[in-house]
Structure formats: C-alpha cells, structure tokens
Amino acid sequence: MKTTLTAMAAVLALSTAAFAEDKVTIEFAYPYSHLFDVTYEKILPKFYAQHPNIEVKMRATYESYEDGTNTILREAVAGNLPDVTMQGLNRQAILVEKGIAKSLEPFIAKEADFAKDGYHKAMLDLGTFGGQVHGLPFSVSLxxxxxxxxxxxxxxxxxxxxxxxxxxxxxxxxxxxxxxxxxxxxxxxxxxxxxxxxxxxxxxxxxxxxxxxxxxxxxxxxxxxxxxxxxxxxxxxxxxxxxxxxxxxxxxxxxxxxxxxxxxxxxxxxxxxxxxxxxxxxxxxxxxxxxxxxAGGNSAMLVSASDDPAVLDAAWKWLKFITSGEGAADVARTTGYMPPNQAANEIILKDFYDQNPAKATAVRQLPLLREWQAxxxxxxxxxxxxxxxxxxxxxxxxxxxxxxxxxxxxxxxxxxxxxxx
The missing domain is CATH 3.40.190.10 (Periplasmic binding protein-like II)
Structure with a gap:
C-alpha cells in the first residue's frame, strides 16, 4: 500500500511539474485604471476557469490613450512590447502603419463560427485597415x-x-x-x-x-x-x-x-x-x-514580439475572450461603456439596460455614432x-x-x- 501511494505521489509530482512547464504567461496593458480595474477583476476569474494554463500579467496602466500610444511606440523601439494592448479607437491606425500591430486574420481564420461569437461586420470595421482586421473593439462610448x-x-x-x-x-x-x-x-x-x-x-x-x-x-x-x-x-x-x-x-x-x-x-x-x-x-x-x-472607446490589439506559437495562441485567446461573450458583457456591467459585441448586447445583456437606465442613454444615441478621428x-x-x-x-x-x-x-x-x- 505504501509503495502504491509513493508511486502515485511521484506521478502527481511529475504531472504538476509538466503542468507548470506548460503554463504560458502573456503581458497585457490597458488605460484608465479607475475605470477598468474593476472590469478585469470580473473578467480574469472567468478567463482562468476556461484557460488554467494561461497567466495574464498586467502591466502598469496607461494614463490616457495618448499615453498608451506613446508608450507602445517607445516599447517597440526598445524591444519591450506587451503581448496585447488596449488602444483608443482613434489610435489604432498608427500602430498598423508602423507594423507594430499584427493582423488578426490568421487567428480568425482558424476559428469556427467566428461571427456567432458576436463579431458582426460593423464591429470588425472599427479595427479593419487595408482589408485586414487588426483590432477587436472592446468598448464604445458616446x-x-x-x-x-x-x-x-x-x-x-x-x-x-x-x-x-x-x-x-x-x-x-x-x-x-x-x-x-x-x-x-x-x-x-x-x-x-x-x-x-x-x-x-x-x-x-x-x-x-x-x-x-x-x-x-x-x-x-x-x-x-x-x-x-x-x-x-x-x-x-x-x-x-x-x-x-x-x-x-x-x-x-x-x-x-x-x-x-x-x-x-x-x-x-x-x-x-x-x-x-x-x-x-x-x-x-x-x-x-x-x-x-x-464614438469613443478602445480596441484590443496584438503587438507581441514573440515568435513562440504558444504565446501567440495564448494572447489571441485572451484578446478574443475580453471582446466577446461574458468578457464583453462585463464592460457594460462595470463601466458605462457599451460592448460593441452583438451577443453581449442582445443576449447576455438582454434586460440589463432596463435595470440600469443611467447606462442606457448612450445606447439611445447609437444612431448618431460617427468616427473618432485621428x-x-x-x-x-x-x-x-x-x-x-x-x-x-x-x-x-x-x-x-x-x-x-x-x-x-x-x-x-x-x-x-x-x-x-
């Protein structure tokens, strides 16, 4: 019996070690801690429940969207980029033009029923440049x-x-x-x-x-x-x-x-x-x-300098999670932003705005939405x-x-x- 327990312990130890080796850490940076800290506190446990082998390391928050863009531009030169960054909707283009933001098309192509996750064309257009999706909008404000x-x-x-x-x-x-x-x-x-x-x-x-x-x-x-x-x-x-x-x-x-x-x-x-x-x-x-x-708000962009497929896959999983389904719904629950995700707005948040009238005003103004220009x-x-x-x-x-x-x-x-x- 003692021998059996010892053998089982050895197997468990090996399994734990293998599990630790398989864990992938990605780095993430976002703006406005006073708005979004509570949002990510809600999202992270749900993400970890589905992806226990991924750890999301939060970097210091950006003071503003301008600070976020300047920081990424500096980090690109220094070779110290995060894997995923949140950028103002009006600041995406410069990161695409400078080749810092990666196209998300290869990741989207591997997804089954991507549109069913709520990514309708109007949303994807906000982060599309040269016919390629580079950013998935996370939040929209008016x-x-x-x-x-x-x-x-x-x-x-x-x-x-x-x-x-x-x-x-x-x-x-x-x-x-x-x-x-x-x-x-x-x-x-x-x-x-x-x-x-x-x-x-x-x-x-x-x-x-x-x-x-x-x-x-x-x-x-x-x-x-x-x-x-x-x-x-x-x-x-x-x-x-x-x-x-x-x-x-x-x-x-x-x-x-x-x-x-x-x-x-x-x-x-x-x-x-x-x-x-x-x-x-x-x-x-x-x-x-x-x-x-x-339209104000921000978008999730993949800017990882890693060539490790496991890191890139983990970064995509995080990026996709926060911009779809329950992740996107938590944006509305914790802030006043509207999630630009059809599933979050029409299914998960079906009764939310009736119960939270202070957050419904911007939804009524959606027909007025125009481009936030850079x-x-x-x-x-x-x-x-x-x-x-x-x-x-x-x-x-x-x-x-x-x-x-x-x-x-x-x-x-x-x-x-x-x-x-």
Missing part, C-alpha cells in the same frame, strides 16, 4: 449629460423632460444655479482624451474635424464650435478642473451638470454621494440635438496637444477672440499634418 437631480432642483428642474437640450439652455441653467448658491454648476469635458469634445461639437453640425489631411477648423462649423465653448465656459464660469478632479467633484455632489463620456457611469455610481443620478442625451447646438457624435501623419499626437493647449486657453480666459484663435490654431495644426497636395 458623450452624455450627467445630472445631480438634487442640485438641479435648485434651478426648478425636477424631471428628465426639463433637462437642458441645447448649450444655450445649459448656460441659462448655470445662471439659475449660481443664483441659488451653487459655486460650480457645470463641468464640460474639454480635456477628455483626443480632443473628443471638439470633435463632438463638429460632428454635432455633421462636420468632420479632418478631411483627408485638411484640418477643417477654418470652416464656419469650426468657428461655431469655438464660440460655443467660449460661451459655455464664460457663461457658466466653469472652473478649470483636471478631469479626475472633475469626476470626483461631481461624484461628491458639488457639480450639478457634467458633460463627459458614458464610460464613467460605473465609476460615478460606485463613488457618488447620497443624490439622485440621471444621465440624458448630449445637448445640441439647436433644439433638435446633435446630428452626429464621435490627425494623420507622424505628428498626429503633437497636433492633439496643440489643440488641447488652445482649448485650455479658452477655459482660462487667455483667448477671448475666437476668430483670431481659429486662424492661429488652424495654421499651427495644419503645419503639423502631411501636405494634401
């Missing part, structure tokens, strides 16, 4: 309005139907809230990544911010966008808060109206004080609302920063002549973009 209804009541607003529908109405409500003693009635997310809110004002007029290699801010829609921002910041006496401070201030009940990505709904709900939160459609320049809005060429990130600095100048009062700013900003950004001739 800008929405957040409202503290106890604060809004001070302006006589007690029902969702009374919430402002235009930016002029927002300024009007700001005045009423200030009269009622609210020190900071509104925050408008000018500093959100990728000049997203400038593009929101342009798309609201059905105008792209970039056409080919041309920066279109010099057109009438550009001046309307700048004037709208100036009117909002001045009329609401908006404080120049760093975006994390703005979210924290709203969650603590200090701000009545916040215009931001739907992505933060989950984070706000987890940290908010004792007040009634409502979200509502993004206001427009006119009563009818925006004509379009840019500035073309190698200086795209520099152009983003130039625009960021100019928008901050409007907030701080450094710029008050919008026609002059329009001219200067257009010239500076256009000089950074490739020649259109």
């Amino acid at each position: 800008p929405v309005g957040y409202y503290n209804m106890e604060v809004m009541e001070k302006a006589g607003i007690t029902d969702v139907s009374q919430l402002p529908k235009t930016w002029d109405e927002v300024v009007e409500v700001c005045g009423k809230l200030r009269e009622a003693g609210v020190k900071n009635p509104m925050f408008w997310g000018w500093n959100i990544t990728g000049n997203w809110f400038l593009q929101a004002l342009m798309w609201s007029q059905d105008k792209p911010t970039v056409e080919g290699a041309d920066f279109t801010l010099d057109e009438p829609e550009g001046l309307t966008a700048l004037n709208t921002m100036n009117d909002l910041f001045d009329g609401c006496e908006m404080q120049n808060l760093e975006w994390k401070a703005a979210l924290a201030s709203f969650a603590s009940g200090e701000i009545g109206m916040m215009y931001w990505s739907t992505s933060a709904v989950g984070a706000v709900e987890r940290s908010m004080g004792d007040f009634t939160l409502m979200t509502n459609e993004y206001p427009g320049l006119v009563e009818g609302g925006p004509k379009g809005l840019p 500035y073309p060429g190698d200086n795209g990130l520099a152009a983003t920063q130039v625009i960021y600095d100019a928008l901050e100048g409007i907030v701080t009062g450094e710029y008050d002549d919008m026609e002059e700013l329009q001219e200067e900003l257009t010239e500076e950004v256009q000089d950074l973009l490739p020649s259109s001739s």
